Amino acid sequence: MSTQEREERTVRCLIAKVGLDGHDRGAHVISRAFRDAGFEVVYSGLHRAPEEIVQAAVQEDVDVLGISILSGAHNTLVPKVIEGLEEYGAFDDTLILVGGIVPDEDREKLLEMGVAAVFGPGTPMSETVEFVREHAPDRR
Amino acid sequence: MTPGDSDGETTERDGASTASGAAGTERDTGGDGRDADLVDALLDGEHRALARVISKIENRAPGYRDIVSRLHEHTGSASVVGVTGSPGAGKSTLVDKLARAYRDRGETVGVIAVDPSSPYTGGAVLGDRIRMASNAGDMDVFFRSMSARGTLGGLSTATADAVKALDAFGKDRVVIETVGAGQNEVEVVRTADTVAVLVQPGSGDDVQMLKAGILEIGDVFVVNKADMDGAGRTVADLREMLHMRDGDASGVGAAAGHHGVDGDGRGADANGAAGSDGPVGAAGDADRPDDATDDDWDPEVLETVATDGEGVGELLDTLDAHRAWLESSGRLADRERERHAAEIRHLLRSDAAALLERELDARGGVDALAERVRARETDPYAVADEVLAPLADCVGEGRETGDRSGDE
Incomplete structure (x- = not known):
């Protein structure tokens, strides 16, 4: 048991619903998929403000922050979250993912801001899980 | 481009976060200089x-003990x-309201919410945070979700250590929230000075279940969702059972149980003053033979409606009263000693x-x-x-010269 504890570090994720859209089906599905992949998932609940997401990400010390936005407000909300993370020194070692409907031209902008990947509708769950496994920050 | 796959990219951060941030990106283990910086x-x-x-x-990362x-x-x-x-039962919602009430008094709060994890995948969805709506964006409430991770006994150590971190950080109040399901959880909640047990109304079976282990550890019992049918009944059931508990403990407490079950306990106990359930100096129980201190704490039964904050003020008062009793009776030090003794034993056991294992x-x-x-x-x-x-030889040799006091 003790050896296992030492070798395997559990990946912690925050799945966040930010802003006004009330569609959390995707967030639920991804939460469960992550859980089944052996990750620890903190789910934010609906309608969170960027500050709340920052608070949760900092306090929970998550490796991965998955932001689900279906309202189209990603261009305003995501930068606010990133700014907040920077303020607490939590930006550089947090893997930021965005899920939802994001037009191609916005996608580039998000990636430039520091989002690691944008997953649109229909992305196979295994792809997202695999991405997290590969890219979760190593931060001992 | 991504923050995640570029480990070497950034050790520079904005000035606000110095040591802590840097600790995150460096990769080597050990090196207590960094741990000291982190502390x-x-x-x-x-x-x-x-x-x-x-x-x-x-x-249990390298260096955590240090x-x-x-x-x-x-x-x-x-x-x-x-x-x-x-x-x-409404634990998360009540904890949220409790934290808010502490904040309103100007106190800082740390919360540790323990959720079970899957024994199969090790994964977990930690959902308690959803209920922390009253304290959203307030960084003086430090809320942390922990998963049980299936480590028997290890959870209570981890929780106790996390409490220490919050304590050292300067939090005035720390709340540990856990599902009262088994031995593991009972151990966890024992790391607290004051234990509140939440019960749902109308769950006679629930109250029955409490007999096994949980009833003994509660200092305060809270019937949450007290606006539901059957709340009064549950309060009465609980009171009766608590008297039975006292009876078991002292052998004479049974007499205190004869104040009957008044079908509707609701409303009668505004601040726990009802009947013989007063917290301090309950005269009826003062003549117990085998208790040196005659000011034992009698567990209180309170009612709350966590969703709208009803009864939270009374709960706060009762928690404060218990704390005051712990201090004035000297029990706080006792509990602390017990806790540390258990900690020492636990550490020794796992280290041994x-x-x-290595010898094997x-x-x-x-x-x-x-x-x-x-x-x-x-x-x-x-x-x-x-x-x-x-x-055994090693220990025996060491003992030869000194006195042997530690064996049981």
Whole structure:
């Protein structure tokens, strides 16, 4: 048991619903998929403000922050979250993912801001899980 | 381009976060200089450092023991409340309201919410945070979700250590929230000074279930969702059972149970003043023969409606009263000593087990020994004696000169 504890570090994720859209089906599905992949998932609940997401990400010390936005407000909300993370020194070692409907031209902008990947509708769950496994920050 | 896959990219951060941030990106293990920096950053009030320390504690990361050792001298000022109860009883919602009430009094709060994890995948969805709506965006409420991770006994150590981190950080109040399901959780909640047990109304079976273990550890019982049918009945059931508990403990308390079940306990106990349930100096129980202190704490039964905050003020008062009683009766120090004794024992056990595990490996591993036992070449007792022999010899030698006081 003790050896296992030492070798395997559990990946912690925050799945966040930010802003006004009330569609959390995707967030639920991804939460469960992550859980089944052996990750620890903190789910934010609906309608969170960027500050709340920052608070949760900092306090929970998550490796991965998955932001689900279906309202189209990603261009305003995501930068606010990133700014907040920077303020607490939590930006550089947090893997930021965005899920939802994001037009191609916005996608580039998000990636430039520091989002690691944008997953649109229909992305196979295994792809997202695999991405997290590969890219979760190593931060001992 | 991504923050995640570029480990070497950034050690520079904005000035606000110094040591704590840097600790996150460096990769090598050990090096207590960095751990010392991390502890300093925590003591300086950096949230990120606190969060990272708790992660290290949770992960049993290299160096975590040293960190906790460093923290210890800075602890002891927070008062710790444990909240437990069956799933759906409203723990998270109540804890949220409780934290808000503490904040309104100008106190800072740390919350540790423990959720079970899947024994199959190790994964978990930690949902308690959803209910923390009253304190959204308030960084003076530090809320942390922890998963049980299936480590028997280890959870209580990890929780106790996380409480120390919050305590050293300067939190006035620390709340531990856990599902009151089994031994593990009972252990966890024991790391608190005051334990509140939540019960749902109308769940006669629930109250029955409490008999096993949870009833004994509660200092305060809270019937949440008190606006539901059957709340009064549940309050009455609880009171009766608590008197039975007292009876079991002292042998004479049964007399106190004869104040009957008044079908509607609701409303009668505005501040726990009802009948013989008063917290301090309940005269009826004063003449217990085998209790030196005649001011025992009698567990209170309160009612709350967590969703709209009803009864939270009374709960707060009762928690404060219990705390005051702990201090004035000297029980606080007793509990602390008990806790530390358990901690020491637990650490010794797990360290000794690790030591023996190595000894086992040196002897070809436990599987080989098991095979020998299976072939009837030897037996488990003989093997245990054999493996333990060097350790016993060492301890024995050390004792030869000194006095032996530690064996039980």
